[in-house]
Amino acid sequence: MEYGTAAPSPSPGRRTLRDRIGSFRPLVQVVAFLSLFLLCILNSFIVPIVPDYLGVNDTEIQIGALLAANSFVTIFANPIAAFVTDRYGYQIPVVGGLLIYTAASFVSAFAKQIAANDLTKTYIVLFVTRAIQGVGDAFSVVASLSMVAVWYTSDDERANAMGNAFAAAGIGLVVGYPFGGGLLGGTGRNRRRMEMALYNNRSHISGVGAHCIANGIVAPWGGESARRSGPSMLRLLCDPYVLVCCVSLVSTYSSLAFIEPLLPVWMKGNFEDPVPTTYSVGLILLSLTVAYTIGSLVYGRLPGERCYWLNALVSQIIVAVCLALLPLVGLAHSHNLYYSIIPLFFLGFFYAVVDLVVSLLVGEIVEKRYTYTYGGVYALVSTAFGVGFVISPICGLTVAKYVDFNWAAWGLAIFIFATSFVLVFLRNIKGRGEEEGASEAAAVGDPTEKTKLLSGSAESSA
Secondary structure: OOOOOOOOOOOOOOOOHHHHHHHHHHHHHHHHHHHHHHHHHHHHOOHHHHHHHHOOOOOHHHHHHHHHHHHHHHHHHHHHHHHHHHHHOOHHHHHHHHHHHHHHHHHHOOHHHHOOOOHHHHHHHHHHHHHHHHHHHHHHHHHHHHHHHHHOOOHHHHHHHHHHHHHHHHHHHHHHHHHHHHHOOOOHHHHHHHHHHHHHHHHHHHHHHHHHHHHHHOHHHOOHHHOOOOOOHHHHHOOHHHHHHHHHHHHHHHHHHHHHHHHHHHHHHHOOOOOOOHHHHHHHHHHHHHHHHHHHHHHHOOOOOOOHHHHHHHHHHHHHHHHHHHHHHHHHOOOOHHHHHHHHHHHHHHHHHHHHHHHHHHHHHHHHHOOOOOHHHHHHHHHHHHHHHHHHHHHHHHHHHHOOHHHHHHHHHHHHHHHHHHHHHHOOOOOHHHHHOHHHHHHHOOOOHHHHHHHHHHHHHO
8 A cells, every 4th residue: 555545444343553553562561671671680690799709809800801791792792683673673683682691691500510610710601601691682682672662652652661671671680789699698508509599590580581572472573564774883873963872871881880890899898887798789789770760760751841962961960970979978988888878879860861861862863864773773872881881890990909999980970071061962953854955854764654664563463
Protein backbone atom coordinates (compact mmCIF):
# COMPACT_ATOMS: atom_id res chain seq x y z
CA MET A 1 0.00 0.00 0.00
CA GLU A 2 1.26 3.48 -0.86
CA TYR A 3 1.92 5.61 2.19
CA GLY A 4 -0.16 8.74 2.19
CA THR A 5 -3.26 6.99 0.78
CA ALA A 6 -6.29 6.19 2.85
CA ALA A 7 -5.96 2.96 4.81
CA PRO A 8 -8.66 0.33 4.32
CA SER A 9 -11.03 -0.33 7.18
CA PRO A 10 -9.81 -3.14 9.43
CA SER A 11 -11.61 -6.43 8.96
CA PRO A 12 -13.81 -7.66 11.82
CA GLY A 13 -11.80 -9.33 14.59
CA ARG A 14 -8.49 -7.96 13.26
CA ARG A 15 -6.58 -5.65 15.59
CA THR A 16 -5.59 -2.26 14.27
CA LEU A 17 -1.99 -1.14 14.01
CA ARG A 18 -2.44 1.16 17.01
CA ASP A 19 -3.73 -1.76 19.11
CA ARG A 20 -0.80 -4.00 18.15
CA ILE A 21 1.76 -1.28 18.82
CA GLY A 22 0.21 -0.61 22.22
CA SER A 23 0.31 -4.29 23.16
CA PHE A 24 4.00 -4.63 22.29
CA ARG A 25 5.22 -1.64 24.30
CA PRO A 26 5.11 -3.29 27.74
CA LEU A 27 7.19 -6.16 26.33
CA VAL A 28 9.78 -3.68 25.07
CA GLN A 29 10.19 -2.35 28.59
CA VAL A 30 10.41 -5.89 29.99
CA VAL A 31 13.26 -6.74 27.61
CA ALA A 32 15.16 -3.51 28.29
CA PHE A 33 14.62 -3.84 32.04
CA LEU A 34 15.78 -7.47 32.18
CA SER A 35 18.86 -7.03 30.02
CA LEU A 36 20.17 -3.91 31.80
CA PHE A 37 19.33 -5.29 35.25
CA LEU A 38 21.17 -8.55 34.60
CA LEU A 39 24.23 -6.86 33.14
CA CYS A 40 24.55 -4.38 36.02
CA ILE A 41 24.08 -6.86 38.84
CA LEU A 42 26.73 -9.10 37.29
CA ASN A 43 29.11 -6.18 36.80
CA SER A 44 28.81 -4.54 40.21
CA PHE A 45 29.16 -7.37 42.69
CA ILE A 46 32.91 -7.63 42.04
CA VAL A 47 33.72 -4.02 43.03
CA PRO A 48 33.69 -4.29 46.85
CA ILE A 49 35.52 -7.62 47.02
CA VAL A 50 38.30 -7.51 44.41
CA PRO A 51 41.11 -6.53 46.85
CA ASP A 52 40.22 -9.30 49.31
CA TYR A 53 39.44 -11.85 46.60
CA LEU A 54 42.87 -11.44 45.01
CA GLY A 55 44.44 -11.58 48.48
CA VAL A 56 47.37 -9.29 47.76
CA ASN A 57 48.43 -5.79 48.70
CA ASP A 58 49.26 -2.80 46.50
CA THR A 59 46.79 -3.89 43.84
CA GLU A 60 45.45 -0.47 42.86
CA ILE A 61 46.61 -0.57 39.25
CA GLN A 62 45.72 -4.24 38.85
CA ILE A 63 42.23 -3.57 40.22
CA GLY A 64 41.77 -0.65 37.83
CA ALA A 65 42.87 -2.77 34.86
CA LEU A 66 40.53 -5.61 35.85
CA LEU A 67 37.51 -3.34 36.18
CA ALA A 68 38.39 -1.51 32.95
CA ALA A 69 38.79 -4.70 30.89
CA ASN A 70 35.04 -5.02 30.37
CA SER A 71 34.65 -1.45 29.14
CA PHE A 72 37.76 -1.59 26.96
CA VAL A 73 36.41 -4.51 24.95
CA THR A 74 32.96 -2.88 24.81
CA ILE A 75 34.47 0.05 22.90
CA PHE A 76 35.57 -2.22 20.05
CA ALA A 77 32.47 -4.41 20.12
CA ASN A 78 30.05 -1.47 19.85
CA PRO A 79 30.42 -0.88 16.06
CA ILE A 80 29.60 -4.55 15.44
CA ALA A 81 26.65 -4.34 17.83
CA ALA A 82 25.33 -1.26 16.01
CA PHE A 83 25.60 -2.97 12.61
CA VAL A 84 23.88 -6.14 13.81
CA THR A 85 21.11 -4.18 15.55
CA ASP A 86 20.33 -1.99 12.54
CA ARG A 87 20.55 -4.80 9.99
CA TYR A 88 19.15 -7.86 11.75
CA GLY A 89 16.86 -6.59 14.49
CA TYR A 90 17.01 -6.77 18.27
CA GLN A 91 16.58 -10.44 19.11
CA ILE A 92 20.04 -11.60 18.04
CA PRO A 93 22.05 -8.97 19.94
CA VAL A 94 19.94 -9.07 23.13
CA VAL A 95 19.91 -12.85 23.48
CA GLY A 96 23.43 -13.28 22.13
CA GLY A 97 24.79 -10.70 24.57
CA LEU A 98 23.28 -12.44 27.58
CA LEU A 99 24.49 -15.85 26.41
CA ILE A 100 28.04 -14.54 26.04
CA TYR A 101 27.78 -13.19 29.57
CA THR A 102 26.56 -16.56 30.83
CA ALA A 103 29.49 -18.43 29.28
CA ALA A 104 32.07 -15.98 30.67
CA SER A 105 30.46 -16.06 34.12
CA PHE A 106 30.57 -19.85 34.18
CA VAL A 107 34.31 -19.82 33.49
CA SER A 108 34.96 -17.14 36.12
CA ALA A 109 33.19 -19.32 38.70
CA PHE A 110 36.15 -21.69 38.51
CA ALA A 111 38.92 -19.10 38.16
CA LYS A 112 40.89 -20.31 41.18
CA GLN A 113 40.48 -23.95 40.22
CA ILE A 114 41.59 -23.27 36.63
CA ALA A 115 44.62 -21.34 37.95
CA ALA A 116 45.42 -23.98 40.62
CA ASN A 117 45.08 -21.26 43.32
CA ASP A 118 47.93 -19.27 41.78
CA LEU A 119 47.05 -15.60 42.33
CA THR A 120 48.68 -14.36 39.13
CA LYS A 121 46.94 -16.95 36.97
CA THR A 122 43.66 -16.36 38.81
CA TYR A 123 43.93 -12.67 37.95
CA ILE A 124 44.54 -13.51 34.28
CA VAL A 125 41.49 -15.79 34.14
CA LEU A 126 39.29 -13.11 35.75
CA PHE A 127 40.71 -10.48 33.40
CA VAL A 128 39.98 -12.53 30.27
CA THR A 129 36.45 -13.47 31.34
CA ARG A 130 35.64 -9.89 32.28
CA ALA A 131 36.89 -8.77 28.87
CA ILE A 132 34.63 -11.32 27.15
CA GLN A 133 31.71 -9.99 29.17
CA GLY A 134 32.33 -6.63 27.48
CA VAL A 135 31.15 -8.14 24.19
CA GLY A 136 27.90 -9.18 25.83
CA ASP A 137 27.53 -5.69 27.30
CA ALA A 138 27.84 -4.04 23.90
CA PHE A 139 25.22 -6.15 22.15
CA SER A 140 22.62 -6.10 24.93
CA VAL A 141 22.84 -2.40 25.78
CA VAL A 142 22.79 -1.09 22.20
CA ALA A 143 19.84 -3.28 21.20
CA SER A 144 17.85 -2.52 24.37
CA LEU A 145 18.16 1.27 24.12
CA SER A 146 17.43 1.19 20.39
CA MET A 147 14.26 -0.79 21.02
CA VAL A 148 12.99 1.74 23.52
CA ALA A 149 13.74 4.65 21.16
CA VAL A 150 11.87 3.01 18.27
CA TRP A 151 8.73 2.10 20.16
CA TYR A 152 8.35 5.22 22.31
CA THR A 153 8.11 8.28 20.11
CA SER A 154 6.85 11.24 22.15
CA ASP A 155 9.11 13.06 24.62
CA ASP A 156 7.10 12.08 27.69
CA GLU A 157 6.73 8.43 26.69
CA ARG A 158 10.36 8.03 25.79
CA ALA A 159 11.59 9.79 28.93
CA ASN A 160 9.42 7.52 31.05
CA ALA A 161 10.51 4.34 29.24
CA MET A 162 14.20 5.30 29.24
CA GLY A 163 13.91 6.22 32.92
CA ASN A 164 12.57 2.75 33.66
CA ALA A 165 15.41 1.12 31.71
CA PHE A 166 18.08 3.15 33.52
CA ALA A 167 16.35 2.47 36.83
CA ALA A 168 16.75 -1.24 36.04
CA ALA A 169 20.48 -0.64 35.74
CA GLY A 170 20.39 1.16 39.09
CA ILE A 171 18.49 -1.70 40.73
CA GLY A 172 21.09 -4.12 39.39
CA LEU A 173 23.79 -2.02 41.04
CA VAL A 174 21.71 -1.76 44.24
CA VAL A 175 21.61 -5.55 44.47
CA GLY A 176 25.15 -6.14 43.24
CA TYR A 177 27.21 -3.93 45.55
CA PRO A 178 25.93 -5.13 48.94
CA PHE A 179 25.44 -8.67 47.63
CA GLY A 180 29.07 -8.84 46.59
CA GLY A 181 30.37 -7.12 49.70
CA GLY A 182 28.15 -8.94 52.17
CA LEU A 183 28.23 -12.44 50.71
CA LEU A 184 32.01 -12.47 50.58
CA GLY A 185 32.35 -10.99 54.05
CA GLY A 186 32.85 -14.41 55.71
CA THR A 187 36.11 -16.24 56.31
CA GLY A 188 37.56 -19.69 55.97
CA ARG A 189 35.51 -22.59 54.66
CA ASN A 190 32.27 -20.63 54.68
CA ARG A 191 33.87 -17.89 52.62
CA ARG A 192 34.96 -20.37 49.97
CA ARG A 193 31.47 -21.84 49.76
CA MET A 194 29.94 -18.38 49.45
CA GLU A 195 32.38 -17.50 46.67
CA MET A 196 31.29 -20.51 44.64
CA ALA A 197 27.61 -19.85 45.37
CA LEU A 198 27.92 -16.26 44.21
CA TYR A 199 29.71 -17.03 40.98
CA ASN A 200 27.38 -19.86 40.09
CA ASN A 201 24.37 -17.64 40.82
CA ARG A 202 25.77 -15.18 38.29
CA SER A 203 25.70 -17.87 35.63
CA HIS A 204 22.22 -19.02 36.57
CA ILE A 205 20.75 -15.51 36.69
CA SER A 206 22.04 -14.53 33.25
CA GLY A 207 21.11 -17.94 31.85
CA VAL A 208 17.52 -17.59 33.05
CA GLY A 209 17.33 -14.08 31.61
CA ALA A 210 18.56 -15.25 28.21
CA HIS A 211 16.12 -18.16 28.25
CA CYS A 212 13.13 -15.92 29.05
CA ILE A 213 14.00 -13.42 26.34
CA ALA A 214 14.73 -16.14 23.79
CA ASN A 215 11.29 -17.68 24.31
CA GLY A 216 9.41 -15.03 22.42
CA ILE A 217 9.58 -11.74 24.30
CA VAL A 218 11.68 -10.06 21.62
CA ALA A 219 10.24 -11.94 18.67
CA PRO A 220 7.63 -9.29 17.67
CA TRP A 221 10.23 -6.78 16.54
CA GLY A 222 12.92 -8.98 15.04
CA GLY A 223 11.61 -8.73 11.47
CA GLU A 224 12.25 -6.67 8.38
CA SER A 225 11.40 -3.37 10.05
CA ALA A 226 14.62 -3.35 12.02
CA ARG A 227 16.77 -4.31 9.02
CA ARG A 228 17.76 -0.95 7.72
CA SER A 229 20.99 1.01 7.50
CA GLY A 230 21.50 4.00 9.73
CA PRO A 231 24.36 6.52 9.88
CA SER A 232 27.71 5.02 10.80
CA MET A 233 29.30 5.67 14.18
CA LEU A 234 32.09 7.66 12.53
CA ARG A 235 29.62 9.89 10.71
CA LEU A 236 27.69 10.45 13.92
CA LEU A 237 30.85 11.20 15.88
CA CYS A 238 31.69 13.94 13.35
CA ASP A 239 28.33 15.56 14.06
CA PRO A 240 28.99 18.47 16.48
CA TYR A 241 25.82 17.84 18.50
CA VAL A 242 26.56 14.14 18.99
CA LEU A 243 30.18 14.96 19.83
CA VAL A 244 29.04 17.35 22.58
CA CYS A 245 26.85 14.61 24.05
CA CYS A 246 29.74 12.14 23.99
CA VAL A 247 32.08 14.59 25.76
CA SER A 248 29.48 15.16 28.47
CA LEU A 249 28.89 11.43 28.95
CA VAL A 250 32.59 10.54 29.08
CA SER A 251 33.29 13.14 31.75
CA THR A 252 30.24 12.19 33.83
CA TYR A 253 30.87 8.46 33.55
CA SER A 254 34.42 9.11 34.74
CA SER A 255 33.10 10.10 38.16
CA LEU A 256 31.56 6.68 38.85
CA ALA A 257 34.43 4.87 37.16
CA PHE A 258 36.82 6.74 39.49
CA ILE A 259 34.80 5.98 42.64
CA GLU A 260 34.20 2.27 42.06
CA PRO A 261 37.78 0.96 42.32
CA LEU A 262 39.20 3.71 44.56
CA LEU A 263 36.52 3.96 47.21
CA PRO A 264 37.28 0.63 48.95
CA VAL A 265 41.03 1.42 49.07
CA TRP A 266 40.46 5.04 50.18
CA MET A 267 37.99 4.11 52.92
CA LYS A 268 40.25 1.47 54.40
CA GLY A 269 43.04 4.01 54.66
CA ASN A 270 41.10 7.03 55.94
CA PHE A 271 38.27 5.97 58.25
CA GLU A 272 38.55 4.65 61.80
CA ASP A 273 35.00 3.99 63.02
CA PRO A 274 33.67 1.61 62.00
CA VAL A 275 36.66 -0.09 60.42
CA PRO A 276 35.75 -0.44 56.72
CA THR A 277 34.94 -3.97 55.60
CA THR A 278 33.74 -5.36 52.28
CA TYR A 279 30.22 -5.31 53.73
CA SER A 280 30.34 -1.66 54.86
CA VAL A 281 31.89 -0.56 51.56
CA GLY A 282 29.07 -2.33 49.74
CA LEU A 283 26.53 -0.44 51.86
CA ILE A 284 28.23 2.89 51.15
CA LEU A 285 28.14 2.22 47.41
CA LEU A 286 24.50 1.24 47.86
CA SER A 287 23.62 4.88 48.65
CA LEU A 288 25.02 5.95 45.27
CA THR A 289 23.12 3.33 43.31
CA VAL A 290 19.84 3.86 45.19
CA ALA A 291 20.14 7.54 44.33
CA TYR A 292 20.81 6.64 40.67
CA THR A 293 17.64 4.55 40.59
CA ILE A 294 15.58 7.32 42.19
CA GLY A 295 17.00 9.93 39.82
CA SER A 296 16.15 7.84 36.76
CA LEU A 297 12.59 7.24 37.89
CA VAL A 298 11.91 10.80 39.07
CA TYR A 299 13.23 12.58 35.99
CA GLY A 300 11.51 10.15 33.63
CA ARG A 301 8.16 11.02 35.21
CA LEU A 302 8.46 14.80 35.46
CA PRO A 303 5.40 16.47 33.95
CA GLY A 304 5.51 19.29 31.43
CA GLU A 305 8.22 20.55 29.12
CA ARG A 306 11.84 19.64 29.84
CA CYS A 307 14.78 21.84 28.97
CA TYR A 308 17.15 18.97 28.34
CA TRP A 309 20.39 20.83 27.78
CA LEU A 310 19.95 22.98 30.89
CA ASN A 311 18.95 20.01 33.04
CA ALA A 312 22.06 18.15 31.92
CA LEU A 313 24.31 21.21 32.44
CA VAL A 314 23.15 21.86 36.01
CA SER A 315 23.24 18.17 36.91
CA GLN A 316 26.78 17.72 35.61
CA ILE A 317 27.97 20.70 37.65
CA ILE A 318 26.39 19.16 40.77
CA VAL A 319 28.17 15.86 40.02
CA ALA A 320 31.49 17.75 39.93
CA VAL A 321 30.72 19.50 43.23
CA CYS A 322 29.78 16.24 44.97
CA LEU A 323 32.97 14.56 43.77
CA ALA A 324 35.01 17.49 45.08
CA LEU A 325 33.29 17.26 48.47
CA LEU A 326 34.02 13.55 48.92
CA PRO A 327 37.70 14.00 50.02
CA LEU A 328 36.66 16.81 52.36
CA VAL A 329 34.32 14.41 54.14
CA GLY A 330 37.25 12.09 54.73
CA LEU A 331 39.36 14.93 56.10
CA ALA A 332 36.66 16.40 58.34
CA HIS A 333 34.91 13.22 59.50
CA SER A 334 37.51 10.46 59.46
CA HIS A 335 35.99 9.17 62.69
CA ASN A 336 32.73 8.19 60.94
CA LEU A 337 32.63 6.20 57.71
CA TYR A 338 28.98 6.87 56.98
CA TYR A 339 29.30 10.63 56.44
CA SER A 340 30.51 9.78 52.93
CA ILE A 341 26.97 8.64 52.09
CA ILE A 342 25.77 12.26 51.74
CA PRO A 343 27.90 13.39 48.75
CA LEU A 344 27.65 9.95 47.14
CA PHE A 345 23.85 10.06 47.27
CA PHE A 346 23.59 13.41 45.49
CA LEU A 347 26.32 12.39 43.04
CA GLY A 348 24.33 9.27 42.12
CA PHE A 349 21.05 11.17 41.73
CA PHE A 350 22.38 13.82 39.36
CA TYR A 351 24.62 11.34 37.56
CA ALA A 352 21.40 9.54 36.63
CA VAL A 353 19.85 12.77 35.34
CA VAL A 354 22.83 13.46 33.06
CA ASP A 355 22.84 9.87 31.83
CA LEU A 356 19.12 9.89 31.04
CA VAL A 357 18.91 13.39 29.57
CA VAL A 358 21.87 12.98 27.21
CA SER A 359 20.57 9.59 26.07
CA LEU A 360 17.26 11.27 25.22
CA LEU A 361 19.08 14.09 23.45
CA VAL A 362 21.07 11.79 21.15
CA GLY A 363 17.83 10.12 20.09
CA GLU A 364 16.37 13.52 19.23
CA ILE A 365 19.52 14.50 17.33
CA VAL A 366 19.55 11.38 15.16
CA GLU A 367 15.86 11.85 14.35
CA LYS A 368 16.24 15.50 13.37
CA ARG A 369 19.43 15.13 11.38
CA TYR A 370 19.53 11.55 10.06
CA THR A 371 17.06 8.65 10.12
CA TYR A 372 14.93 6.79 12.62
CA THR A 373 17.55 4.09 13.26
CA TYR A 374 19.33 4.20 16.58
CA GLY A 375 21.94 1.43 16.64
CA GLY A 376 24.86 3.74 15.78
CA VAL A 377 24.01 6.55 18.18
CA TYR A 378 23.38 4.26 21.17
CA ALA A 379 26.56 2.38 20.32
CA LEU A 380 28.28 5.75 20.75
CA VAL A 381 26.59 6.18 24.14
CA SER A 382 27.91 2.76 25.13
CA THR A 383 31.33 3.69 23.77
CA ALA A 384 31.36 6.89 25.84
CA PHE A 385 30.58 4.76 28.87
CA GLY A 386 33.44 2.44 27.93
CA VAL A 387 35.94 5.27 27.44
CA GLY A 388 35.04 6.77 30.80
CA PHE A 389 35.36 3.43 32.55
CA VAL A 390 38.68 2.64 30.86
CA ILE A 391 40.51 5.92 31.36
CA SER A 392 39.26 6.91 34.80
CA PRO A 393 40.01 3.73 36.81
CA ILE A 394 43.52 3.32 35.41
CA CYS A 395 44.51 7.00 35.51
CA GLY A 396 42.71 7.69 38.78
CA LEU A 397 44.24 4.72 40.58
CA THR A 398 47.70 5.53 39.24
CA VAL A 399 47.47 9.18 40.34
CA ALA A 400 46.03 8.19 43.71
CA LYS A 401 48.87 5.74 44.30
CA TYR A 402 51.69 8.12 43.46
CA VAL A 403 50.14 11.46 44.46
CA ASP A 404 47.01 11.38 46.61
CA PHE A 405 43.36 10.33 46.39
CA ASN A 406 42.19 13.82 47.33
CA TRP A 407 44.05 15.55 44.51
CA ALA A 408 42.97 12.92 42.02
CA ALA A 409 39.32 13.49 42.97
CA TRP A 410 39.64 17.27 42.84
CA GLY A 411 41.37 17.15 39.46
CA LEU A 412 38.60 14.98 38.02
CA ALA A 413 35.95 17.27 39.53
CA ILE A 414 37.52 20.26 37.77
CA PHE A 415 37.51 18.34 34.48
CA ILE A 416 33.83 17.41 34.85
CA PHE A 417 32.92 20.99 35.76
CA ALA A 418 34.82 22.45 32.79
CA THR A 419 33.34 20.06 30.23
CA SER A 420 29.77 20.65 31.46
CA PHE A 421 29.60 23.97 29.59
CA VAL A 422 29.84 22.29 26.18
CA LEU A 423 26.17 21.42 26.72
CA VAL A 424 25.29 25.04 25.98
CA PHE A 425 25.71 24.19 22.29
CA LEU A 426 22.63 21.96 22.52
CA ARG A 427 20.28 24.86 23.22
CA ASN A 428 19.01 24.78 19.65
CA ILE A 429 19.53 21.54 17.73
CA LYS A 430 19.16 22.28 14.04
CA GLY A 431 17.94 19.69 11.57
CA ARG A 432 19.78 19.00 8.35
CA GLY A 433 17.12 20.91 6.46
CA GLU A 434 17.87 24.10 8.36
CA GLU A 435 21.55 23.82 7.48
CA GLU A 436 21.59 22.36 3.98
CA GLY A 437 18.23 23.15 2.45
CA ALA A 438 14.84 21.58 2.18
CA SER A 439 15.82 19.08 -0.53
CA GLU A 440 18.33 17.26 1.62
CA ALA A 441 15.99 17.48 4.60
CA ALA A 442 13.44 15.52 2.66
CA ALA A 443 16.01 12.87 1.85
CA VAL A 444 17.25 12.29 5.42
CA GLY A 445 14.29 13.25 7.59
CA ASP A 446 11.16 11.74 6.11
CA PRO A 447 8.55 12.36 8.82
CA THR A 448 6.66 9.19 7.92
CA GLU A 449 9.66 6.94 8.42
CA LYS A 450 9.02 6.21 12.09
CA THR A 451 5.43 5.30 11.27
CA LYS A 452 6.68 2.94 8.56
CA LEU A 453 9.14 1.43 10.98
CA LEU A 454 6.48 0.64 13.57
CA SER A 455 4.03 -0.47 10.89
CA GLY A 456 6.48 -2.99 9.51
CA SER A 457 7.20 -4.36 12.99
CA ALA A 458 3.57 -4.85 13.82
CA GLU A 459 2.71 -6.38 10.46
CA SER A 460 5.61 -8.86 10.61
CA SER A 461 4.50 -10.03 14.06
CA ALA A 462 0.79 -10.29 13.28
